[in-house]
Amino acid sequence: MSENRTGIGARVLRKEDERLLNGRGRFIDDLAFPRLLEAAFWRSPVAHGRIARLDVPADLAGSVFAWRDMAGVRPITARSTLPGYQVSDYAALADGVVRFVGEPVAVAVAPTRAEAEDRVARLAPSIDELPPLADVRSALASRTPLHPGWKDNLFIELKRDDDFAALEGRVAHVVRREFRMNRQSMSPMEGKAVLALWDDQRNQLVVYSSTQVPHMIRSGLAECLGLPLAQLRVIAPDVGGGFGYKCNLMPEEVAIAWLALKLKRPVRWVEDRREHLVAGTNCREHQYRMAAHVDARGRLLGLEAEVWVDSGAYSVWPFTACLETGQIIGNLPGPYKMECYRCTVQGVATNKPPFSPYRGVARPGVAFAMEMMMDAIARTVGRDPTAVRFENLVTAADMPYTNIARKAFDTGDYPSSLTRVMEMLDHAGFAQRQAEARKEGRYLGIGFATYTEQAAHGTSVFASWGLPIVPGYDGATVKLTADGTLEVKVGVHSHGQGMETSLAQIASELTTLPLEAINVIHGDTGETPFSTGTYASRSIVMAGGAVSKACEVLMGRARTLAAALGKCDAAALRLEGGAFRGAGVTVSLKDIGEAWFHRPERLPAAVPDGGLEVTEHYKPAVDTGVFSFASHGAVVEVDIDTGNVRLVDYVIAEDCGTLVNPMIVDGQTIGGAVQGIGTALFEEMPYDAAAQPLASTYADYLLPGASEMPHIRIAHSETPSPHTRHGIKGVGEGGAIAPPAAILNAVNRALAEFGVEFNETPLTPRRLLAAVLAARRARAAAPLKEAA
Amino acid sequence: MKAAAFAYTRPAALADALRAAGRDARFVAGSQSLGPMLNLRLAEPPALVDVRRLPELRGARVEGGRLHLGAAVTHAEIEDGAVPDTTHGMLPAVARGIAYRAVRNRGTLGGSLAHADPAADWVNAMTVLGARCHIAGPDGRRVLPVHEFLQGTYRTALGPGELLVEVELPAFSERMRWGYYKVAAKVGEFASAIGAAVHDPALAMTHLLVGAIEARPLLLPPFAGALELAGDAAIEAFGARIAAALPQADAVFVHQHATALARAVARLRAEGAA
Known part of the structure; x- marks a missing residue:
């Protein structure tokens, strides 16, 4: 590693924070264009129905539009090549039938949003209600498919069916449990936003979108609008958080783009919080029925699982309903060894908003189920839950290890992360602390969860899920300018991940330039090389690798020019402090840039003419992903009279390979953990039997707040991946995966004396107290039994 | 929107x-x-x-031991001690627990009462304190006890064009003691249960309040030994009375509210001991 202090591993402040923390971020709502129109949507008030009439008042003609006006526009159709997958057509404005509350039916434009809403308020479409599929159970039971041409209400069913015969005679217990992770909203600080305008000079439709994936949105829009890709440019300016919410093509995006084409004026829509909560895509809703076949020590021999995902009304583009289901069947076994595995996963269509990937993508659900099961196994066999985990974890000696679900773990010492969090929480002394607290009437519990975070999985994995767009190579362009500063352009997007800093650190590592001489540009398909974008904890590996590779090529060219300018042997030069030095000469990158761009006469005639702008594309040689891993540990105090759970202590021991910027990794980890704590204790998007959403503001949908957060302590280890440049692994999602299991396991330990066991998120005060009160009543009614 | x-x-x-x-x-x-x-x-x-800046709504004074607070006094002003307090710290303590500071900077005492959300702090605190509401309107002025001012969920006695201008508290003695406890899923949220107790022997006042009940707050009839109850016995005794007064309430609701009141009473007692 070079000696410069802004390269890989440096703890440097985030470059982007200078503008973001000083209120100079530029979000879509900040943009101004002459003649800009604002849009508002009339959204379905019912979960399922046929649009009987949609009259537009005469004076609103030309400012209110429905699907019938959008001739030639194709619905969003997320195809998959997986056998049995059923395709849904998702029209930008409902095509005759509405399938969830909040589905856009008509759109109005006006000079201001308030006026657009006034116009929407004058619409009164008449909708004949149809029976709603309010949940997985009713959707599976219904004989009426939600979409035309379907045979039932399954988007997809995935199956894995091993023979368990080999286990005969060795299974001491079959531990059966059901787990449920309830539906959530994603709540980025900035909701979705789109602004579209026709640029006559470029002959392009320019779509500003608050998206994580500008290049993919461009492809999706082109498909829906029938526009050639060359006539479409997507720009993602500052984006106030994504978490997966902004990696899909949304119907509003298609509608706004079409309006700009139709009206020849700039048109904008900014999602408000109520729209986000009611109509935005949801996530997380999984149900599990599991059976763990274990020996007397709690060693896992075989695992059976049936899993249901409430996938909502439409399959999202490009990730489809197959992504979540595919991640479940592939990731449920987690970091544990077992001999056989049987699993059925159904992605079920219901009359709720579509389901989209959210930080962790299925893994918070599977880790919840698996880690709760680990504790259940421990209770069954009478061992400590950590001992049962050590019994089953893949070890460092096993690496590289291909698990039962054919996940190819690259490197890592998984048990060491558990050991570390146990030390951080003084696990050995916990029983005594718990007993002392109990004497004071306080109920303490300790819980753990261990997981792997498959990151930067590429072509082969996404192709196996049958998605319409499969990630391949990620591009980076690096350009040494005439004054020796560096432009770095990447196709991924940074919206909280700090990549304007971490990618600059990688460039700094390769070029020895200081960070302030490096400018990272992203988010504009007109300026950056192709990438499918930012999701799946992939960007630091993929774009980071591309930046590294492009810088390496660029520095090779610079070295040749340096040798030409210094009239010396290129091999005699070493790159250091922004200059090539050796053989008695010093040629700076500035000298090289200046000579190439402004003073070519300084160069010999025969110099190579490749120039100082390099685009390279990268993917790891092994594209099945790299595996970061971590253990989380929680100590909770439960108030058995209010039902509240207080996080007393929360620790994380994580390993994401080479740390590019340890502070950014901390930030990603803590941010994820906070969202995981939200899943564990607060967040739930409830629906009633008519599939009406019961939380339309933050008065009803609770997010975790600063007051609820413990001081999260983090320990790092660094086990580089052999598959990636610099040994980097991804880390964006991991923090969100373990908290539900760690926290509920801790609560279950705290309340062990009541014999209650919680296996559903969020563990609200009401759910907790209801169970404790029932247990206390039962105990009061049967004191003799307890004494016995 | x-x-x-x-x-x-x-x-x-x-x-x-x-x-x-x-x-x-x-x-x-x-x-x-x-x-x-x-x-x-x-x-x-x-x-x-x-009406945020009306001088008539911005006053705060003590007259004959009675605190008069203008309806447009903010939660933050009460929290910060920018207005007088005759409740031995109850008003600032309650104010400190309202939502978040950004809300407290703008939100007002009168606005909260006039909105009449059953889970709002002033709705409950002013009821347990036995406050009186001064109302001005097209037909002149009138004064109502807060328990009559509040009529139910989001409902008050305010008629068309009427405005709550001032809240007046009884003249509490040095021996006045209070306790206030809120059960909420997280800091800053509206309460799922509120318990409050005020005792002033000089005024012969013992108020036990059960709040956040989807109606105006419930004042439990005082009973002998109520202020001496502690622990599970307190929860049980208060729970029985809450269940009797609110027959639709389920076990969780009753237990949370009984706990809130038991803890409020415990605080009242602790304050008396201090």
């Missing part, structure tokens, strides 16, 4: 405000409840009359 169009005026004096409001306008002060309702178009008044 954006509010529907409305007219907006900010008169300089109370009489002007009452005149401007007529019978159809809504008064607005901190806008912490009305603002979201306007934006969600749950309220679409033709006009708003801003």
Whole structure:
């Protein structure tokens, strides 16, 4: 590693924070264009129905539009090549039938949003209600498919069916449990936003979108609008958080783009919080029925699982309903060894908003189920839950290890992360602390969860899920300018991940330039090389690798020019402090840039003419992903009279390979953990039997707040991946995966004396107290039994 | 969402405000409840009359031991001690627990009472304190005990064009003691249960309040030994009375409310001992 202090591993402040923390971020709502129109949507008030009439008042003609006006526009159709997958057509404005509350039916434009809403308020479409599929159970039971041409209400069913015969005679217990992770909203600080305008000079439709994936949105829009890709440019300016919410093509995006084409004026829509909560895509809703076949020590021999995902009304583009289901069947076994595995996963269509990937993508659900099961196994066999985990974890000696679900773990010492969090929480002394607290009437519990975070999985994995767009190579362009500063352009997007800093650190590592001489540009398909974008904890590996590779090529060219300018042997030069030095000469990158761009006469005639702008594309040689891993540990105090759970202590021991910027990794980890704590204790998007959403503001949908957060302590280890440049692994999602299991396991330990066991998120005060009160009543009614 | 169009005026004096409001306008002060309702178009008044700066609503004084607080005094002003306190710290303590500081900076005492959310802190704190509400309107002024001012969930005794201008507290003695406890899923949220107790032997006042019950707060009839109850016995005794008064309530509801009241009583007792 070079000696410069802004390269890989440096703890440097985030470059982007200078503008973001000083209120100079530029979000879509900040943009101004002459003649800009604002849009508002009339959204379905019912979960399922046929649009009987949609009259537009005469004076609103030309400012209110429905699907019938959008001739030639194709619905969003997320195809998959997986056998049995059923395709849904998702029209930008409902095509005759509405399938969830909040589905856009008509759109109005006006000079201001308030006026657009006034116009929407004058619409009164008449909708004949149809029976709603309010949940997985009713959707599976219904004989009426939600979409035309379907045979039932399954988007997809995935199956894995091993023979368990080999286990005969060795299974001491079959531990059966059901787990449920309830539906959530994603709540980025900035909701979705789109602004579209026709640029006559470029002959392009320019779509500003608050998206994580500008290049993919461009492809999706082109498909829906029938526009050639060359006539479409997507720009993602500052984006106030994504978490997966902004990696899909949304119907509003298609509608706004079409309006700009139709009206020849700039048109904008900014999602408000109520729209986000009611109509935005949801996530997380999984149900599990599991059976763990274990020996007397709690060693896992075989695992059976049936899993249901409430996938909502439409399959999202490009990730489809197959992504979540595919991640479940592939990731449920987690970091544990077992001999056989049987699993059925159904992605079920219901009359709720579509389901989209959210930080962790299925893994918070599977880790919840698996880690709760680990504790259940421990209770069954009478061992400590950590001992049962050590019994089953893949070890460092096993690496590289291909698990039962054919996940190819690259490197890592998984048990060491558990050991570390146990030390951080003084696990050995916990029983005594718990007993002392109990004497004071306080109920303490300790819980753990261990997981792997498959990151930067590429072509082969996404192709196996049958998605319409499969990630391949990620591009980076690096350009040494005439004054020796560096432009770095990447196709991924940074919206909280700090990549304007971490990618600059990688460039700094390769070029020895200081960070302030490096400018990272992203988010504009007109300026950056192709990438499918930012999701799946992939960007630091993929774009980071591309930046590294492009810088390496660029520095090779610079070295040749340096040798030409210094009239010396290129091999005699070493790159250091922004200059090539050796053989008695010093040629700076500035000298090289200046000579190439402004003073070519300084160069010999025969110099190579490749120039100082390099685009390279990268993917790891092994594209099945790299595996970061971590253990989380929680100590909770439960108030058995209010039902509240207080996080007393929360620790994380994580390993994401080479740390590019340890502070950014901390930030990603803590941010994820906070969202995981939200899943564990607060967040739930409830629906009633008519599939009406019961939380339309933050008065009803609770997010975790600063007051609820413990001081999260983090320990790092660094086990580089052999598959990636610099040994980097991804880390964006991991923090969100373990908290539900760690926290509920801790609560279950705290309340062990009541014999209650919680296996559903969020563990609200009401759910907790209801169970404790029932247990206390039962105990009061049967004191003799307890004494016995 | 954006509010529907409305007219907006900010008169300089109370009489002007009452005149401007007529019978159809809504008064607005901190806008912490009305603002979201306007934006969600749950309220679409033709006009708003801003009373936030009216001098008649901004006063705070003690007269004959009675604290008079203007309706437009903010939660933050009460929290910070910018206005007098005759409750031995109860008012600032309650104020400190309202939502978040950003809300407290704008939200007002009168706005909270007039909004009449059963889970709001002033609705419960002023009830347990036995406050009186001074109302001005097109037909003159009147005074109502807060328990009559509050009529139910989001319902008050305010008639068309009437405005809550001032809240008046009894003249508490040095021996007044209080306890207030809120059960909420997280800090800053509306309470799922509120318990409060005020005891002043000089006024012969013993108030036991059960709040956040989807109706105006419930004042339990005082009973012998109520203030001496502690622990599970307190929860059980209060729970039995809450269950009797609110027969629709389920076990969790009763237990949370009984716990809130038991803890309020414990605090009252601890304060007396201090």
